[in-house]
Amino acid sequence: MIAPLRFGLVGTGIGHSLSPRLHEKAFELSGITGSYALLDCADASAALAVFAQLRLGDLDGLNVTTPFKALALQTADAWLRPASHRSGVFTHPANTLFMQEDRLVGSSTDGHGLAAALRSAQVDLAGKRVLLLGAGGAGQAIAAELLAAGAAQLRVTNRTPAPAHALVDRLNAVWPHHAHAHDWGEARGLADMDVIVHATLLGHGQVLPDTVAAQLDWLPWQAWAARPPLLADLVYAPELTPVQALARAHGLPVDDRLAQAPIAGTRIQQDNLQIVGIIQYFGQAMLAHQAAGAFELWTGVAVDAQRMLAAILPGATSNT
Numbered sequence: 337m338i339a340p341l342r343f344g345l346v347g348t349g350i351g352h353s354l355s356p357r358l359h360e361k362a363f364e365l366s367g368i369t370g371s372y373a374l375l376d377c378a379d380a381s382a383a384l385a386v387f388a389q390l391r392l393g394d395l396d397g398l399n400v401t402t403p404f405k406a407l408a409l410q411t412a413d414a415w416l417r418p419a420s421h422r423s424g425v426f427t428h429p430a431n432t433l434f435m436q437e438d439r440l441v442g443s444s445t446d447g448h449g450l451a452a453a454l455r456s457a458q459v460d461l462a463g464k465r466v467l468l469l470g471a472g473g474a475g476q477a478i479a480a481e482l483l484a485a486g487a488a489q490l491r492v493t494n495r496t497p498a499p500a501h502a503l504v505d506r507l508n509a510v511w512p513h514h515a516h517a518h519d520w521g522e523a524r525g526l527a528d529m530d531v532i533v534h535a536t537l538l539g540h541g542q543v544l545p546d547t548v549a550a551q552l553d554w555l556p557w558q559a560w561a562a563r564p565p566l567l568a569d570l571v572y573a574p575e576l577t578p579v580q581a582l583a584r585a586h587g588l589p590v591d592d593r594l595a596q597a598p599i600a601g602t603r604i605q606q607d608n609l610q611i612v613g614i615i616q617y618f619g620q621a622m623l624a625h626q627a628a629g630a631f632e633l634w635t636g637v638a639v640d641a642q643r644m645l646a647a648i649l650p651g652a653t654s655n656t
């Protein structure tokens with residue numbers, strides 16, 4: 337008999353995570369027996385102790401979230417390049433760890449999750465001007481996907497400038513002149529963006545909506561209300577995230593149709609979905625797809641991410 341597999345999530349303040357529900361669904365869909373634990377770590381040494389359990393065979397796979405993704409990459413013996421990344425320069429903080437023979441392998445499924453969530457929302461990035469807010473672990477993982485999906489221009493802004501500049505340099509080595517570092521707090525040049533991707537910690541966990549509003553009041557909300565860009569927030573919350581709520585308060589429309597097809601157990605038909613404004617449940621969709629990617633790396637079994645998504649959406653029932 338095959339022993340049950342043991343997976344988990346390493347991070348700080350992860351009590352709210354939806355990952356256990358997603359992986360419970362993945363176990364059910366795949367017929368694989370196993371468990372998925374939240375492994376809250378206060379500091380790097382605690383996280384390293386959990387990573388070591390992979391080498392000992394006490395765990396079979398780990399997801400890694402803020403603030404330990406860079407540590408996961410440093411600890412890994414090898415980097416598995418996500419298939420969609422065109423160049424080796426895109427080694428970046430890891431959200432997935434597992435053993436391959438006797439090597440600890442790090443990879444990232446965040447880019448896959450983003451690309452799949454954009455596809456499920458039928459967002460076509462070809463020729464679009466995209467603003468990426470945040471160049472942390474997730475921002476670094478998804479930036480190349482945005483250009484690989486055909487974005488004509490990618491502006492990257494980060495509270496601390498250096499990571500945005502470093503990321504832009506790496507992107508331009510593959511897509512010359514496509515990426516630009518943009519000063520955090522500078523609204524000029526952003527009014528005509530087609531797509532906004534939010535990938536900072538604002539709205540995540542304990543960050544209060546008032547703080548989010550104060551930190552993002554410099555964005556050109558008035559111009560965006562007049563000509564709404566698509567807003568994809570990586571953060572997920574049960575309903576509207578604080579960033580989505582802020583955008584709605586500034587007059588951007590909310591589109592919740594990304595949630596309808598998984599709940600109904602159907603596929604969204606082409607031409608059926610012209611999302612405008614805030615893509616509600618985008619963070620959940622990305623989370624489900626990155627989780628399915630990690631599950632496949634750990635087990636070799638592909639699971640239906642849409643059905644996993646249905647398990648975490650409001651209105652989910654046990655037989656979705």
Ligand SMILES: NC(=O)c1ccc[n+]([C@@H]2O[C@H](COP(=O)([O-])OP(=O)(O)OC[C@H]3O[C@@H](n4cnc5c(N)ncnc54)[C@H](OP(=O)(O)O)[C@@H]3O)[C@@H](O)[C@H]2O)c1
Pocket residue numbers: 401402403405446449470471472473474475494495496499534535536537538539540551570571572618619620622623624626
């Ligand atoms: N839905 C999904 O599947 C998914 C997947 C991955 C991540 N995420 C979400 O994406 C977000 C970023 O995750 P991550 O892995 O990139 O985390 P991370 O590596 O810890 O990076 C944090 C990012 O947030 C920025 N930041 C933190 N506090 C800020 C503030 N007060 N004002 C402005 N910027 C601030 C940081 O800027 P500095 O460099 O200046 O510190 C950095 O860009 C999180 O909210 C996470 O939940 C979602």
